[in-house]
Amino acid sequence: MLEKILPCTGWLRRYDREAFQGDLLAAVIVTIMLIPQSLAYALLAGLPPEVGLYASMLPLVGYALFGSSNALAVGPVAVVSLMTAAAVGEFAATGSPEYAAAAIALAFLSGLFLIVLGLLRLGFLASLLSHPVISGFITASGLLIAASQMKHILGISASGHTMPEIVGSLVAGIDQTNLPTLLIGIGATAFLFWVRKKLKPLLRKMGLGPLLADSIAKAGPVAAVIVTILLVDGFGLDQDGVKIVGDIPQGIPPLTMPPVDLDLWLDLLPSAILISIVGFVESVSVAQTLAAKRRERVSADRELLGLGAANIAAAFGGGYPVTGGFARSVVNFDAGARTPLAGVLTAVGIGFTALFLTPLFQNLPKATLAATIIVAVLSLVDLGALKRIWAYSKSDFIAMAATIVAVLGVGVEAGIILGVSLSLILFLVRSARPHMAVVGQVPGTEHFRNIKRHQVTTLDNVLSVRVDESLYFANARWLEEKLYDMAVADTKIKHVVLMCSAVNAIDASALESLEALVERLKTAGIFFHLSEVKGPVMDKLKDTHFLHDLTGKVFLSQQDAFNTLRQSQYRE
Amino acid sequence: MLEKILPCTGWLRRYDREAFQGDLLAAVIVTIMLIPQSLAYALLAGLPPEVGLYASMLPLVGYALFGSSNALAVGPVAVVSLMTAAAVGEFAATGSPEYAAAAIALAFLSGLFLIVLGLLRLGFLASLLSHPVISGFITASGLLIAASQMKHILGISASGHTMPEIVGSLVAGIDQTNLPTLLIGIGATAFLFWVRKKLKPLLRKMGLGPLLADSIAKAGPVAAVIVTILLVDGFGLDQDGVKIVGDIPQGIPPLTMPPVDLDLWLDLLPSAILISIVGFVESVSVAQTLAAKRRERVSADRELLGLGAANIAAAFGGGYPVTGGFARSVVNFDAGARTPLAGVLTAVGIGFTALFLTPLFQNLPKATLAATIIVAVLSLVDLGALKRIWAYSKSDFIAMAATIVAVLGVGVEAGIILGVSLSLILFLVRSARPHMAVVGQVPGTEHFRNIKRHQVTTLDNVLSVRVDESLYFANARWLEEKLYDMAVADTKIKHVVLMCSAVNAIDASALESLEALVERLKTAGIFFHLSEVKGPVMDKLKDTHFLHDLTGKVFLSQQDAFNTLRQSQYRE
Missing domain, CATH: 3.30.750.24 (STAS domain)
Incomplete structure (x- = not known):
């Protein structure tokens, strides 16, 4: 009975030394991977870098208590960060205390909504997001995110929430390009692409075991971070216009309370609902795929509760909306995570970072973080899916293409709403004139x-x-x-x-x-x-x-x- | 080819004396029925009585040119009048010139929307209104209309667009009840119910033919109109507080132009769309039922064009939104209408009334018109359908009951939107968890x-x-x-x-x-x-x-x- 409410009581009772070894190794690797990612995604969400670290602590504990997947690694992810920026940006100026407060409120509302869905067993609502719509949404978001990071690679200012705005803004500012920044940006991007595509096969060829080769390859971003920090340190590049992360407050944040402001909540609610559903769909599909590999089961309704708890925890821990990350969960799984305790151990690792290591990141160029994001999101872009879906079903293709066009041209929320509406309407039209x-x-x-x-x-x-x-x-x-x-x-x-x-x-x-x-x-x-x-x-x-x-x-x-x-x- | 664009060129070529006799007799009977109805429905729509007459002239000609039903009698109807009052009342004060202008704009927009649907062959969109939703909508609208007319029966002022508002307003004013008005109102209502239920069988028993018996019974409202006018005349009841129709301008209106006001159009557009679809669904189902009786065919897309033309004509003729009326079309059919020319002849009859007879209606009590409306709409109320649908399908019942509750509690537009959304969602939910x-x-x-x-x-x-x-x-x-x-x-x-x-x-x-x-x-x-x-x-x-x-x-x-x-x- 207790296990039904708190799944952790089940696996904790059966916990043993072997499980701990798996969880610990996985936590170390995921922590190393998560440090640059959490700084970078906070940047993408328009928040100070430390907020990314905060969103990678308490939420992992929240999920470990209530979630049902043994491999899911929760935290800030690219698409949800982009959606957060779009939602919060409407009601507050980037960098203002209201902006951070609204991001916390958004996490809180998402958490509540997920928990309500879970208690009402309404997980099936997520199935209204058809596969072509999700696939189109992810591809278009990836392109949008990559474009939005180009300003950091070029070292110029640019803004906009749609592709035409972003591109227009980049073109207008391109003559302001900062050469040292561009060199760091291109260098880091090229290095990270090489690490992703070539390093692992190379290491395997050199005789390393698969897990070790994989772990080293996944630490690529950390190498890029260290090298570019040293470059800035050594040559004083910040004096030459290379934008750096700057001071990151040291320490663990006190418990925050989401701002109680009913007007703000009502304004943010539609975005919170969309973020919750997108995050849930993404996360549950990763969790189910990984669970199937070990013949374990993940319940959609339990996942709603787990992710809900994670977002509530994000709100109280000074973070912003989180969900299960794809690449991170695969790494966690491959590294041997056996139980959600791996997540708790990762949170401890990030806590250690926040307490002691943040001064090290002061000279980290924003271009390096942008390179990390670009390489991560471009791997999500799958334009080939358009062709495959066109061959199979014209109406699925229409829904997918419309989603992509709307995300790029109007914004993430418009895209998801259009995609869902269109797939429902096309379904009805087909059944209105049956064969x-x-x-x-x-x-x-x-x-x-x-x-x-x-x-x-x-x-x-x-x-x-x-x-x-x-x-x-x-x-x-x-x-x-x-x-x-x-x-x-x-x-x-x-x-x-x-x-x-x-x-x-x-x-x-x-x-x-x-x-x-x-x-x-x-x-x-x-x-x-x-x-x-x-x-x-x-x-x-x-x-x-x-x-x-x-x-x-x-x-x-x-x-x-x-x-x-x-x-x-x-x-x- | 020409017949495809203008169906009238087809039937006019085949027109003969016998068809003319049928059309003429039908036109006379429908005209007699339409005079009190058009005055009453204009009152319901919050418009001056003559607007009802105007809406019963040009639109009939417009439909005759482009419509495909030989029996449909177009003009002001109860539900559309109620919807007009709800839509226009939001943007203008009853009795103001802006109110009349907005009603004209509403007719114009409805006409355009229907024509666009017809040209794009999108008549099937109307099938999104499921039978239980329409049935619930009509029943609830009938109750709402009957309640809204009670103020005229009591001779008091009252207002409101929802059942609680109307009932509250009536209860608050009931001590102001005007006795002579109440007597006329109750008398007329009772008389009209008796005419509707008992007169026809009685006349048949007295040896009259079915058509003659029916025609006399349908003229009941005219008898009530004449008797109550004579009562007001004879006893000077208007001095005792009986509200009368008053001066009706004599003559045929000049061609009006819909006001070109883009903001107003945008405000009215959602209502125009709902009115068009409700009017179309009502009308096409009457037209198809009657056509099937004579083995004729009615095309939904053609009907869209016919009703679109009728509404455009209503806008240019100083009227307000119109559609095919149920009772009126059945009378037209039974009286022998063979072609849409019956409608043109009816328009001539109404034109004659507007030119020469309006002074006769000056002393017509509003209570008589209210009685006409109440008796007409209560025949549309079918609460038994709730029970039948409950027995057959719970999800259809939910859609129907929700429509009724929303129409009564929130308003006509909210009701129809909720009904359609709910029936779509219930359909999806069922197919999401298939047998x-x-x-x-x-x-x-x-x-x-x-x-x-x-x-x-x-x-x-x-x-x-x-x-x-x-x-x-x-x-x-x-x-x-x-x-x-x-x-x-x-x-x-x-x-x-x-x-x-x-x-x-x-x-x-x-x-x-x-x-x-x-x-x-x-x-x-x-x-x-x-x-x-x-x-x-x-x-x-x-x-x-x-x-x-x-x-x-x-x-x-x-x-x-x-x-x-x-x-x-x-x-x-």
Whole structure:
């Protein structure tokens, strides 16, 4: 029982030395990876660098208490940081205390919303985000983030929340480019791409074990951080216009309270909902993939509670919205994390950093952090998916392309809303004009298929039609007209059989239309039958007077209908 | 060709004496019915009485030119008048010139919107209004309208757009009740109810023909109008506080122009869209019902153009939004209207009234008009539908009840928006958690049905599952988990067959989930097969690498799957 509320009580009871070794190694590697990332993502979110560290401490403990994944590494991530900047930027100026307070409020609201969803077991709401929409959203966000970081690489100022704004702003300021910054930026970016693509195979070839090779490769950003700090130190590059991170307050923040300001909360709520859902979808899919590899299970409703607790913790710990990170969780998993305690140990590592190591980062160039972000997000960009989805489904392609265009052209929130709305509308449009097939018997079988696709036998006074959709308000009237027209088009036809094998529901509007159809066909001297009506549909129909008014029969199978209507008394 | 653009050129060419006789008689009867109605509905819309007459002239000609129904009688109707009052009342004070101008702008925008829908052949959008939502909307609007007219019956002032507001306002003012007004109001209401329910049977019993009996009964409101005018005249009741219609300007209005005011247009646009769709849905269903009785056809897209033209004409003729009226169209049809010319003749009759008869209506008590409205709208109220729909479908009931509550409690526009949104969401929720059945063979047939509902044969190493829904983003992940859990729950199972007879589409998200499922089952040593995949679904699958990665086969029929998997080599 206790384990149901606090999953940690379960794994803590079974905890052993071997699990600890796995968790500890994973925590060390993730901590090293997380330090530059958390500084960089705070920068992306428009927040001071230390806020990234704060968002990487308490939230990890919150998730460890309530979450159900053994491998998920929670913390600041790129897409959520971008969404935070877009949301908070509307209500406060970057750098102001109101900005930081609004980011805390956003984390708090996200946390509450996730917990409410989890308690109501509404995790399935996340499934409204179709795969093409998520994929388009991530790709477009990656491009947007990479573009937004170019100003740090060039060492100029630029602003904007959409691609045209950002690009316009970059082009306008390009003559202000700072050469030392550009060299550091390009150097770091090139180095990090090389590390990501080439270093691991090289190390393997040199005889290192896979885990060690991977760990060294993942520490690439740390190397870039150290080298560029030393360059700034050595050559006094900050005097030459290279922008640096500057003073980072040392220590662990006191517990903060989210600002209680109902107007602000109402303003931020829509963004909090979007951030929660996007973060949840991203996170749960990583968690499920990793869990499946070890035959473990992750429950979507439990994940809602875990991420909710993490965000509430972020609010009280002076952070901003967090979620499970993709790359980080894979590293955590590969490094041997066995339980959520790996997350707690990572939090301890980050706490140690915040307490003692922040002075070391004073001379860290912002260009290095920008390079870290660019390399990380470009790996999320998958424009090839557009081509694959185009080949499979035009309507999925439309939803995906529209999401990308809207994210780049209008903004992240507009993009996600458009994508979800469009995929719902396209789904409805398809079911409003369903596929229909006139069917006949495949000779020698009891199988009935489309007369246009198969060699089949039909009866000339019987029209058998299969409608490939549930009958409901959006298609009821249209089907009524269509079936009537098909029936009266050929004067030989005396029976219409509606084959309901693909009809999963008949709503009240469709029932009304069916009644009208039976009546109209009756005046035309045509009998109307049903076949293969599914159990749940039949249960509902049998209490209506539709069955009473039906001029024909309800056949268990299309074969029954065929056999019965073939007999002479039905042939006039 | 010309007939396609202007349907009137078709019927005018075939026009003959017999058609004219039918049209003329219908026009006379409809005119008599329309005079009190048009005055009353203008009152309901918050407009001067003559505007009702104006809305009953040019729009009828506009519809006659472009519409396709031979029986539809266009003009002011109760629900649209109520919606006009709600929409225009937000932006202008009742009785002000701005109010009348906004009503004209509303008609113009509705007309444009209907024409655009018609040209784009988007008539199917109206099918998003499910039958329970329309039915609930009409019932609630009827109650709201009846309540709003009670102030005229009591002779007091009252206001409000929602039921609580109206009732509160009536209760607050009830001590101001004017006795002569109340007597006229109750008398007229009782008389009109008696006419509606009892007069026609009585006349038939006295030996009158059905058409004559009906025409006399429909003239009931005219009798009430004449008698109460004479009462006011004779006893000088207007001196006793009985509110009368007063001076109605004599003559036909000059052509008006809708005010060109972009801000106003933007403000009114959402209401114009709702009014257009509600008016269209009401109208097209009457037109189709009547057309079917004479084996004629009405095209939804043509009706959009006809009603669009009628509303544009209403704007230029000094009127307000119009649509086809239910009772009026039935009278028109029964009286023998053969072509839309009946509408033109009705317009001539109303024009004659506006030119010469308006002085006669000066002493008409508003209570009489209110009685006309109350009796007309209460016939639209169908609370019994709630019970019928409850018995058939709980989700349809929820949509209907929510629509009623929202219309009564918040307003007409909120009601329709909530109803449509709710029916869409309920539809999605249902398809997000589809019905599934484990199936077996009905012995001696090739038919496969639910093992829980039928006596069937199964193979103990094969799990055959039928999913009763298309596979798409909202249910993909859930189905993946569900199918996996079912497959691994019984260790004897070596084959899973997904029977796709009810799967009408597989979108990109679902394809992704199927691929994941195949992979997961493969690790568990279970083969995954498909059966009865529909043609259009197969067409899309065959270009993907899903089929290549599939561990099992795609069987034409479930029977094939059963026969093949029964063979020894599949039984280990």
